[in-house]
């Protein structure tokens with residue numbers, strides 16, 4: 662199955678110049694959705710993963726399913742101000758300005774073996790910040806997975822110390 666056929670590219674969303682990869686067209690198709698879950702699961706099974714850490718908000722969709730299938734816990738990484746309890750924060754640079762992500766302080770223990778997941782790898786800034794949060798908590802990052810990778814943005818460069826996988830790639 663070519664999952665690219667199920668991704669809708671929306672030009673100039675949310676702002677001019679961005680080619681937004683809309684995954685709702687994949688999610689609404691039961692066969693494509695199941696196929697994508699299996700492909701992601703096959704990448705991560707048998708690695709002893711104890712926690713799946715996923716990034717708000719589209720990362721939660723596959724992240725939670727993967728955690729359940731892998732027999733691991735699920736940990737959300739969220740935008741500032743959303744998590745209620747004590748948290749760690751990491752700021753990263755965007756094209757214009759900065760952004761932050763947060764994780765609960767008690768979400769991960771040293772010794773946890775972590776799969777990090779998000780829907781899409783663009784410049785890699787968001788995932789690099791998430792890696793820092795996980796490592797600050799003393800856990801080991803076993804793997805990073807994405808549904809989609811925009812290869813031409815070279816986000817992998819920021820993540821070169823890790824085992825990075827994606828199941829759909831765009832070269833332009």
Ligand code: AMP
Nearest residue numbers: 680681682781782783784785786787788
């Ligand atoms: P980055 O930090 O540049 O790798 O951006 C990754 C985050 O931004 C992910 O959480 C994506 O959901 C979102 N994102 C960036 N570019 C796109 C795009 N072209 N289409 C959909 N989502 C995107």
